Amino acid sequence: MVQKIxxxxxxxxxxxxxxETIPGVHFTAADISDHFRAQGKSIGITTIYxxxxxxxxxxxxxxxxxxxxxxxxxxxxxxxxxxHHPHCYHxxxxxxxxxxxxxxxxxxxxxxxxSKEHRFxxxxxxxxxxxxxxxxxxxxxxxxxxx
Amino acid sequence: MVQKIxxxxxxxxxxxxxxETIPGVHFTAADISDHFRAQGKSIGITTIYxxxxxxxxxxxxxxxxxxxxxxxxxxxxxxxxxxHHPHCYHxxxxxxxxxxxxxxxxxxxxxxxxSKEHRFxxxxxxxxxxxxxxxxxxxxxxxxxxx
DNA sequence: TTGCGTGCAAAGGTTTTGCATGGCA
DNA sequence: TGCCATGCAAAACCTTTGCACGCAA
Numbered sequence: 001m002v003q004k005i006x007x008x009x010x011x012x013x014x015x016x017x018x019x020e021t022i023p024g025v026h027f028t029a030a031d032i033s034d035h036f037r038a039q040g041k042s043i044g045i046t047t048i049y050x051x052x053x054x055x056x057x058x059x060x061x062x063x064x065x066x067x068x069x070x071x072x073x074x075x076x077x078x079x080x081x082x083x084h085h086p087h088c089y090h091x092x093x094x095x096x097x098x099x100x101x102x103x104x105x106x107x108x109x110x111x112x113x114x115s116k117e118h119r120f121x122x123x124x125x126x127x128x129x130x131x132x133x134x135x136x137x138x139x140x141x142x143x144x145x146x147x
Numbered sequence: 148m149v150q151k152i153x154x155x156x157x158x159x160x161x162x163x164x165x166x167e168t169i170p171g172v173h174f175t176a177a178d179i180s181d182h183f184r185a186q187g188k189s190i191g192i193t194t195i196y197x198x199x200x201x202x203x204x205x206x207x208x209x210x211x212x213x214x215x216x217x218x219x220x221x222x223x224x225x226x227x228x229x230x231h232h233p234h235c236y237h238x239x240x241x242x243x244x245x246x247x248x249x250x251x252x253x254x255x256x257x258x259x260x261x262s263k264e265h266r267f268x269x270x271x272x273x274x275x276x277x278x279x280x281x282x283x284x285x286x287x288x289x290x291x292x293x294x
Numbered sequence: 295t296t297g298c299g300t301g302c303a304a305a306g307g308t309t310t311t312g313c314a315t316g317g318c319a
Numbered sequence: 320t321g322c323c324a325t326g327c328a329a330a331a332c333c334t335t336t337g338c339a340c341g342c343a344a
Contacts, residue, residue: 007298007343029334044301049334051299065212071333091267102265110257118249119281120238130273134266154318154323176309191326196309198324218308300341311330318323 023078028071093133170225175218240280
């Protein structure tokens with residue numbers, strides 16, 4: 001496994017600079033493309049995919065497949081204030097589409113139970129809980145993102 | 148919300164008959180298409196998608212997005228011997244791709260905790276736990292489905 | 295100069311839609 | 320006879336790949 005030499009390019013730097021301003025926020029490749037187009041400094045979608053792939057490999061970005069028949073979802077992991085400590089999980093509201101960060105210490109006990117009793121080692125960073133967020137539970141009002 | 152009248156067609160019946168033989172097994176729309184083509188009684192892929200969508204709405208089939216950049220995964224829910232009682236969950240091995248049914252009573256306490264303390268109502272039928280299965284944990288041997 | 299990075303265009307794959315035809319009630 | 324269901328073809332999407340050019344080291 002030979003590590004390739006990596007060049008420092010303008011696109012790479014601008015992408016990382018931007019990502020550093022949105023730790024913990026989830027986004028798609030298209031979101032990034034839109035952001036830079038709006039700024040007048042457009043980056044090719046191919047480059048965005050390639051850079052994100054690299055960052056995922058390096059562990060600086062997480063990749064999720066959350067939305068149905070939709071695009072992959074990425075998230076920058078702040079190395080300073082790392083949200084991805086052992087008790088940070090993701091919840092996705094099936095009604096309004098919100099993605100919520102869940103900080104729950106009780107989960108660890110369950111993960112251990114499942115590991116010991118069921119022999120399955122859960123990867124919290126990849127697992128997403130689907131359900132209803134607090135807002136959407138209230139009165140079961142229809143709060144679809146597209147009205 | 149007016150319920151549309153549903154006709155009983157040959158394709159619909161054959162699809163449901165087949166699904167009833169594979170409760171709890173996960174499959175893609177293409178799998179179904181292949182199955183019927185092999186049987187000589189081909190069903191259009193469009194019809195398969197439309198029937199599966201309907202079955203998902205009716206709750207007889209679950210739909211998951213499990214594999215990365217790949218196709219959606221369906222599963223027939225046996226109404227007789229319903230695996231989807233309140234403590235049946237799905238685990239997907241990230242290494243070998245196996246989909247495991249996890250029957251765990253301890254999960255309920257956690258779901259209640261998350262509902263009460265974090266105000267998120269988890270839907271167990273939609274949630275998939277990612278991680279490593281027992282086999283793939285052993286010695287960390289490479290057991291990719293494509294050798 | 296070397297070879298990685300970029301971005302356009304095109305390909306690849308899955309799912310959805312339009313539309314004419316077929317079949318159930 | 321109505322109206323839903325079917326399936327072909329085409330469109331819509333997201334993502335990856337090929338390739339020529341640009342640029343960092």
